[in-house]
Amino acid sequence: MKERIIGRVKRVNGPVLIVKDITNAMMMEMVRIGEQQLVGEVVKLYDGLATVQVYEDATGICPGDNVYGSGMSLSVELAPGLIGTIYDGIQRPLEKLMEASGAFISRGLSYDAVDHGKQWEFTPVVEAGTIVYAGMVIATVEETSRVQHRIIIPPQYQEATLSEIVPAGSYTVDEVIATLVLPDGKQQKITMVQKWPIRIPRPVASRLALKQPLVTGLRVIDTLFPLAKGGTVAIPGGFGTGKTMTQHSIAQWCDADIIVYIGCGERGNEMTDVLREFPLLVDPRTGQSLMERTILIANTSNMPVSAREASIYTGITMAEYYRDQGYHVAIMADSTSRWAEALRELSGRMEEMPAEEGFPAYLPTRIAQFYERAGFMRNLSGSDGSVSIIGAVSPPGGDFSEPVTQHTKRFVRCFWGLDRQLASSRHYPAISWLDSYSEYLGDVTQWWNDHSDGSWYENRLRIMDLLQKEVRLQQIVKLVGPDALPDTQNFILEVCSLFKTAFLQQNAFDEVDRFCSVEKQVKMLAVILAYYEKGMEAINKGVPMVKIRRLRAVQEMARMRLTVKGDELDKIDKIQLRLERSIDQIGGIYEN
Incomplete structure (x- = not known):
């Protein structure tokens, strides 16, 4: 029409x-x-x-x-049926497009974002005559086994009287399920589908402080550089450093309720792998497919460049819709560099004045507008929800000084810099402990201390201090060799090397090591620091470092990430006990 x-x-x-x-x-x-x-x-x-x-x-x-x-305005449809669907950059379902035109999308095709013919089991939670307001939940729909879709009053209706609501039963998203009487006396019919402009943030009651970490199960992130729920993080890295794999691991294991994965301008074969692998991934919480709480947006590098520019707004608008229902949503944007390149191409065609490296002068504004839509919010309904943005950045040649990376650093509070040398040595996740940082440490410390014995923050500072000392000692080693250092300094190198392999490195394909609980991370860090303290005491008593390194308990500690399951944490306590006894025993011999 x-x-x-x-x-x-x-x-x-x-x-x-x-x-x-x-x-x-x-x-x-x-x-x-x-x-x-x-x-x-x-x-x-x-x-x-x-x-x-x-x-x-x-x-x-x-x-x-x-x-x-x-x-x-360019808008998205918001209704039951979004979860588990694969869309292009302007919310057209790719499976429907493929049925109509095959592997290559024909032009001019238009399909509804959700199935308007499917019936959903509708359960009202309020009665007729109730005074309702924007964002209020009036009914629920079981969208998947994992997600209960909450039907909310559209934000444009600040206050109204619910004159009618249909009884529980099966309805399509187009059927009228409620009637509102507005303050001016007009009646407004409500269905289960809403439309919202993609470039306008959905309203909230207030923005709350960030206090809870987004637990990812990756030790280098959770322990050293934590991300808060509702926070923003950039993952910059050159080709092959593991940006996409890191996001996949976070999507599968993080404690967000819903995942929105935006493949923005990535290579077609890489996006194909994502589309094939995601439905096969198992949600560790339910044992069902991960797609039961995931929305995928695929806009590859050979698709129209304008749709690439719109894709991240499409994704974050759907994320805000589920946040308004009280869910915690994590967005994976892969990658914002391709989105910035789309801005550059469109700006050039519109003959706008270019700024640095040809990007438009408004690039920082657009990046800020995107990341500012994250946050931990008090919704209009009174519930709390969050949108966390994890944005991959693909700097050409791995150069972190290029404009997209530099501008992104201005607007995010967490930075997980990927290191090519770590990736080349098969150290994954290849997150550099020297280039990365998190400004959420103060925000999440109380939560971590509540879930540990109160030692998390202090232990993190101690291990980061050791890593900094190691950098300085490695510079000396390169000049004069390790034999020139005393055992006390060589032991720092030994402990840091053990920490990198036994703690920071993680195998995504190992049944035990692919996810590490908060409790296990705390205990693993504690035993490594106990090894450092006891070892230094023994060395100061005259024990050769080689004697300490060869202890059987040290070998057990190096393998604990692979051998200790999440429900067997007492094994780590036993390793620490054996380690301390062994070192004390050696120290006693040399002391006497």
């Missing part, structure tokens, strides 16, 4: 069109172009002309083609 004609194409420059004879058009309005009804968006209005960016292949568009306005 064609909407009203608002103009005609004057000039075509790839995905950017100049439209003339503009009548009654709005900024950011969604439009359709030509007889094929290609999707586009108005991004500039001036002197009777408009600039439109097209979200599909613009081949075949000619000057003179009609442009049809929709009267609304």
